[in-house]
Amino acid sequence: MNNKTRQFFVAALMAASLGTVIAAQAAGAVESLRGRDVETQSREPGKYATEKDGPPIERNYVQQPPLIPHKIDGYSITTNFNKCMDCHSWTRYRETGATKVSLTHFKDRDGKELSNISPRRYFCNQCHVPQTDAKPLVENTFKKAEGLR
Ligand code: HEC
Ligand code: HEC
Structure with missing residues (x-):
């Protein structure tokens, strides 16, 4: 050819x-x-209301990134500033009442321990997501992992 x-x-x-x-x-x-x-759900922003702020949501398996139990509107993450760390960092969590970020978040991809949040954990919303009132697209029979039942 x-x-x-x-x-x-x-x-x-x-x-x-x-x-x-x-x-x-x-x-x-x-x-x-x-x-x-x-039935497809629209991705229009704001169509599905974020659930009200509440206590932590139970996890389904121990390795799960915990779901975000509060609104995150306006919590921006830029090169210079991470709004999430304003409350979730080890220096701030006591005054804010937030869970401190996991120790695992200080490890780089080669397993080296860092003194600050690892770049691969910097964009929190890659793994942690807030909840909306959207209904599941299809029924499912998902059950919690055995260790958490
Ligand atoms: C103004 C402070 C504040 C900011 C900013 C904030 N959070 Fe939170 N977050 C909290 C508090 C307080 C809780 C704990 C609620 C409780 O224990 O009742 C929480 C809980 C959580 C949890 C659940 C932890 C668990 O153990 O289940 C996750 C995940 C989380 N936040 C992620 C985020 C992410 C990601 C961002 C940025 C997009 C963010 N938060 C920004 C205050 C904040
Ligand atoms: C690559 C995925 C990923 C990213 C990015 C990430 N996390 Fe996590 N996070 C997890 C997982 C998985 C867990 C649960 C297992 C663990 O502790 O590592 C977790 C646990 C947590 C917990 C609960 C800690 C505890 O003691 O129970 C908090 C709070 C949290 N993350 C906040 C954040 C914040 C804030 C950011 C951004 C600065 C962030 N995470 C970025 C995957 C991620």
Whole structure:
């Protein structure tokens, strides 16, 4: 295959897959992997209200990043400032009543212990998420891990 033909094939493939995506969206029906129709929930910000601030939410398995039991609107995380650490750091948690960040959050990816939060744990919302009143998309039979039942 020369370069021109290859380019043509790539373009044709992309057009074909885009076509499928558009067709699926036009049909409006989304099917779960188990073949059930699911009602899609909009991702519009603000459509689903964040749950009220409350006590910590029980964990389902010990390695789980705990869910955030409070609103996080306006809690920004930038290169220079991490609003979460304003309350959750080891120097602030006593006055704020927040859980202090886990000791595991001070380890870099090579397992070296650091004196401040590890870069790989800096963007808290990668792992910790607040809760909304959105209903589950499909039913499921998820149960807590045995050690926490
Ligand atoms: C104004 C202070 C404050 C800020 C800012 C804050 N939190 Fe919290 N957070 C708390 C308090 C207080 C609790 C504990 C609630 C309780 O124990 O009743 C808590 C609880 C949590 C928990 C649950 C801990 C557990 O053991 O279950 C997580 C996870 C959490 N926050 C993550 C975050 C993240 C991520 C951010 C930034 C986006 C953030 N928090 C910003 C005060 C704060
Ligand atoms: C890469 C995923 C990840 C990131 C990023 C992350 N965490 Fe966690 N966090 C976890 C996991 C997993 C646990 C539970 C196991 C553990 O303690 O390591 C946890 C535990 C916690 C706890 C509970 C500690 C306890 O004693 O029970 C708090 C509070 C917390 N994280 C806050 C934060 C804050 C604040 C940030 C951002 C500065 C953050 N985490 C970033 C994964 C993450």
